[in-house]
Amino acid sequence: MQTTDSHVLAPIINKMERRSQLGLAERQALLNLPCKVVSHDKGSYLIREHDKPASCILVISGFVYRSKITGDGLRQLLAVHLYGDLIDPHANPRGEADHNVQALMRAEVAYIPQQALRDVAESYPAVALALCRDAMAECSISREWLLNVGRRNARQRIAHLLCELTVRQEEAGLGKKPSYQWPMTQEQMGEATGLTGVHVNRTLQRLRKEGLIAIANQSVTIHDWARLQRAGDFNNAYLHQRTITASDNP
Amino acid sequence: MQTTDSHVLAPIINKMERRSQLGLAERQALLNLPCKVVSHDKGSYLIREHDKPASCILVISGFVYRSKITGDGLRQLLAVHLYGDLIDPHANPRGEADHNVQALMRAEVAYIPQQALRDVAESYPAVALALCRDAMAECSISREWLLNVGRRNARQRIAHLLCELTVRQEEAGLGKKPSYQWPMTQEQMGEATGLTGVHVNRTLQRLRKEGLIAIANQSVTIHDWARLQRAGDFNNAYLHQRTITASDNP
DNA sequence: CGATCCTTTGATATGTTTCAAGCTTAGTGG
DNA sequence: CCACTAAGCTTGAAACATATCAAAGGATCG
Numbered sequence: 001m002q003t004t005d006s007h008v009l010a011p012i013i014n015k016m017e018r019r020s021q022l023g024l025a026e027r028q029a030l031l032n033l034p035c036k037v038v039s040h041d042k043g044s045y046l047i048r049e050h051d052k053p054a055s056c057i058l059v060i061s062g063f064v065y066r067s068k069i070t071g072d073g074l075r076q077l078l079a080v081h082l083y084g085d086l087i088d089p090h091a092n093p094r095g096e097a098d099h100n101v102q103a104l105m106r107a108e109v110a111y112i113p114q115q116a117l118r119d120v121a122e123s124y125p126a127v128a129l130a131l132c133r134d135a136m137a138e139c140s141i142s143r144e145w146l147l148n149v150g151r152r153n154a155r156q157r158i159a160h161l162l163c164e165l166t167v168r169q170e171e172a173g174l175g176k177k178p179s180y181q182w183p184m185t186q187e188q189m190g191e192a193t194g195l196t197g198v199h200v201n202r203t204l205q206r207l208r209k210e211g212l213i214a215i216a217n218q219s220v221t222i223h224d225w226a227r228l229q230r231a232g233d234f235n236n237a238y239l240h241q242r243t244i245t246a247s248d249n250p
Numbered sequence: 251m252q253t254t255d256s257h258v259l260a261p262i263i264n265k266m267e268r269r270s271q272l273g274l275a276e277r278q279a280l281l282n283l284p285c286k287v288v289s290h291d292k293g294s295y296l297i298r299e300h301d302k303p304a305s306c307i308l309v310i311s312g313f314v315y316r317s318k319i320t321g322d323g324l325r326q327l328l329a330v331h332l333y334g335d336l337i338d339p340h341a342n343p344r345g346e347a348d349h350n351v352q353a354l355m356r357a358e359v360a361y362i363p364q365q366a367l368r369d370v371a372e373s374y375p376a377v378a379l380a381l382c383r384d385a386m387a388e389c390s391i392s393r394e395w396l397l398n399v400g401r402r403n404a405r406q407r408i409a410h411l412l413c414e415l416t417v418r419q420e421e422a423g424l425g426k427k428p429s430y431q432w433p434m435t436q437e438q439m440g441e442a443t444g445l446t447g448v449h450v451n452r453t454l455q456r457l458r459k460e461g462l463i464a465i466a467n468q469s470v471t472i473h474d475w476a477r478l479q480r481a482g483d484f485n486n487a488y489l490h491q492r493t494i495t496a497s498d499n500p
Numbered sequence: 501c502g503a504t505c506c507t508t509t510g511a512t513a514t515g516t517t518t519c520a521a522g523c524t525t526a527g528t529g530g
Numbered sequence: 531c532c533a534c535t536a537a538g539c540t541t542g543a544a545a546c547a548t549a550t551c552a553a554a555g556g557a558t559c560g
Contacts (some may be wrong), residue, residue, distance in 0.1 A: 019343055067394060071483040074401040075518065078393050090386055092490040093269055098390045136340055140348045142392055143318060143328050150399045150444030151324040154548070194400030196549055201508065216507095217557080233321040240342040404516075435538060446517055451540065466539095467525080506557075511548070524539070530532090 007031050008110055012058050015084025018171065019137065019242050020130035030121045030127065030133065035110040040064075040103040047101040053089035055111040062107025063183040064163055067191070070101045077192035079142060080104065080165065083172040089114075097172075105183050137240035144238040149194040152233060154203045157193040159232030160182075162213065166222060179221040207231070257281050258304050258360055262308050265334025268421065269387065269492050279370045280377065285360040290314075290353040296337075297351040303339035305361040312357025313433040317441070318349045327442035329392060330354065330415065330433075334420040336384065339364075349440035387490035401446040402483060404453045407443040409482030412463065416472060417486055429471040446459040457481070 016022060022030075022235050037060065040046060046064060047053050057064070059081050066078040066087075069139050078099060081087055089097045121128040141164075148160050165183070186204065187197035195203070207213050212228045214221040222228060229235075266272060272280075287310065290296060296314060297303050301403050307314070309331050316328040316337075328349060331337055339347050371378040392415075398410050415433070419425050436454065437447035445453070457463050462478045464471040472478060479485075 066393075068397045069382060070397065070401045071485075076397040076400040078396055090389060092386070092390065092487070093383060093492045098488055098490070099393055133343060136342070137341060139392070142389070142396065143316075143349055144329055145395050146392065146399060147318045147320065147326040149396060150326040151320045166374065187506080198508090198550080199505090199548055200546095205508085235321075236344070238348055240348070242343045437538080447538090448518080448540090449516055452516095455540085501560100503560095504558085508555070509553085511551090513548105513550105515546105515548080517546070518544085520542095522539105522541080524537100526535100526537080528533100528535080530534100 008037055009033060009035060009058065009090045009112075011060055011084040012086060015086070015172070016127075016130040016134065019031050019133045019240065020126065022126055022130065026124045026126050029124055033112050033120060034116050035112045035186050037108065037110050039108045040106070042103055042105050045100060046103065046109065047089050048063070049097055049100050052095045053091065053097055054115075055113050056089065056117055057087040057101065058110040058112060059083055059085045059087065060108040060110055062109075063104035064101060064107050064109065065104045065188075066099050066101050075191045076194065077188065079138065079145070080098075082168060082183075083174055085138075086131070088111075088135065104188065107137065119157075133240070140238045140240055142179075147193075154193075154195055154199055155206065155231060157195065158189065158200060158203045158217050159207065159212070159228055160234050161189060161193055161232075162207075162220065163229055163232045163234035163236075164239070166220075166225075167239060167241075171239075171241060177222050177225060179219060180220055182215060182220040258287055258310065259283060259285060259308065259362075261310055261334040262336060265422070266377075266380040266384065267337070269383045269490065270292070270376065272376055272380065276374045276376050279374055283362050283370060284366050287358065287360050289358045290351055290356070292355050294353050294358065295350060296353065297339050297347050299347055299350050301347045302345045303341065303347055304365075305363050306367055307337040307351065308360040308362060309333055309335045309337065310358040310360055312359075313354035314351060314357050314359065315354045315438075315442075316349050316351050323442060325441045326444070327438065329388065329395070330442070332433075333424055335388075336362075336381070338385065346440065353440065363413045374396075390488045390490055395442075404443075404449055405456060405481060406443055406483050407445065408439065408450060408453045409457065409462070409478055410484050411439060411443055411482075412457075412470065412472075413479055413482045413484035413486075414489070416470075416475075417489060417491075421489075421491060427472050427475060429469060432465060432468055432470040 013022065014026055035058070036155060046057055061083060064081045067075050068078060069075050075250070087101060089101070090099070092098055121131055127132055130202065148157050152160065166177060169180060170177065184192070186200040190197045190200045193200070204215055212224050212231060214223065263272065263277055263280055286306070296307055311333060314331045314337065317325050317329060319325050337351060340349065342348055371381055398407050402410065416427060419430060420427065425431060434442070436450045440447045440450045443450070454465055458465065462474050462481060464473065
């Protein structure tokens with residue numbers, strides 16, 4: 001007999017319950033969803049543009065990103081997903097994915113047939129609502145990324161990215177400030193923020209010298225959270241967290 | 251007795267039927283939706299960040315945009331909406347909008363109570379599906395904008411924006427190539443592409459000199475559609491049109 | 501312990517912004 | 531219908547942020 005916490009699909013429930021309320025029946029229906037657990041190495045594709053994916057993907061551990069590539073071969077990260085995020089493949093009317101999904105670092109994910117998930121959502125309005133809220137939150141993050149890349153300078157962009165992942169990672173119960181595992185290379189941070197890997201490096205050094213963070217060996221330390229947020233023009237409202245996290249530092 | 255075409259809400263049906271199939275009952279239900287038609291002057295707000303909007307907004311004529319503002323007061327356009335687009339206010343769990351919606355130029359819109367629309371979607375799965383598809387298409391456009399702003403140079407960004415609006419405008423039956431009314435100022439084009447108004451001006455001049463377009467007096471002329479698409483690294487797949495429009499120029 | 505991936509560094513090139521002014525067009529009121 | 535005004539477009543010169551290229555130094559992993 002499994003408790004909720006030890007179930008492979010537990011992450012989806014933990015995530016949903018951060019924004020929505022689920023009853024026992026809903027939780028049970030979600031846990032009973034058919035799924036296939038797969039482990040992906042860094043860089044491996046979960047979905048390729050033009051694929052016809054039949055499943056949604058739940059991130060169980062590790063990190064996953066969405067991306068698109070320019071005709072010139074330049075990559076832009078569109079989103080980063082972590083523990084509990086449910087990745088809708090976003091197919092066009094022909095059923096083809098319009099972007100790539102890859103593992104940022106080694107990631108364990110569960111493939112859940114879209115139809116099965118849709119069925120549960122139809123039977124349980126609370127699940128439908130929860131899915132809808134999470135989708136909206138994802139859209140909101142995507143808009144903030146556009147603002148970040150379009151209108152902020154390198155220092156702000158990098159600080160903003162650091163802030164976002166810090167909050168999301170904490171929210172997901174993965175790591176706590178001041179120090180936690182950092183999932184991306186500097187090159188990838190550049191691809192997320194519309195910068196060059198080299199310039200990310202220099203910007204990171206500046207943030208280090210200013211005493212805001214330390215970052216090395218796949219690990220960040222936030223030395224001054226309040227100042228980092230200011231540096232990144234970061235306001236967590238766009239993350240659509242239900243509970244308002246009082247800003248930690250005064 | 252009104253025909254579909256003369257009805258205020260006709261645009262929503264014309265738009266949906268580009269991607270989805272609706273029966274007579276669905277069309278009727280949509281046309282019977284309660285709504286309030288309002289005309290907005292250029293710049294006027296339809297939704298302000300932190301508002302608690304109770305309605306979706308259907309664009310009947312003119313243009314409308316979504317935007318966010320940086321802490322430093324810089325504006326980024328997040329999306330442009332035209333005839334037939336249904337604007338979901340994207341509220342967070344507290345019911346507050348997370349970005350602004352404003353008229354790009356004089357626009358006539360219909361406010362449709364969210365609950366009424368949700369009711370129709372619940373009664374008619376085809377409507378729910380159509381709404382879902384349109385929402386996905388909007389997400390896809392938003393991702394392409396992120397790629398555009400993050401990884402393309404000024405010439406590509408501007409050409410891409412020109413291509414997108416040309417296609418969407420044609421698709422909506424508003425104007426045909428080679429010449430149609432252009433809805434944005436150069437400043438606004440800059441806000442959409444993460445550039446300065448001044449630089450947009452110079453870039454536009456370059457595209458003019460290269461013989462790709464003419465643009466003046468709120469009107470564009472596409473002189474070389476094939477070359478403009480190449481210049482903008484533009485591929486219409488991300489627009490999720492159902493019918494594949496054969497590229498017009500060889 | 502060699503190979504590969506990631507980070508760091510320096511010098512230089514480039515694209516884009518900034519500022520500031522003059523010009524054009526469209527809209528408004530007398 | 532003209533004059534006036536405001537908004538948008540155009541221009542140039544100079545400053546700045548970021549990219550590019552190339553090479554060296556560290557870390558990580560079989």
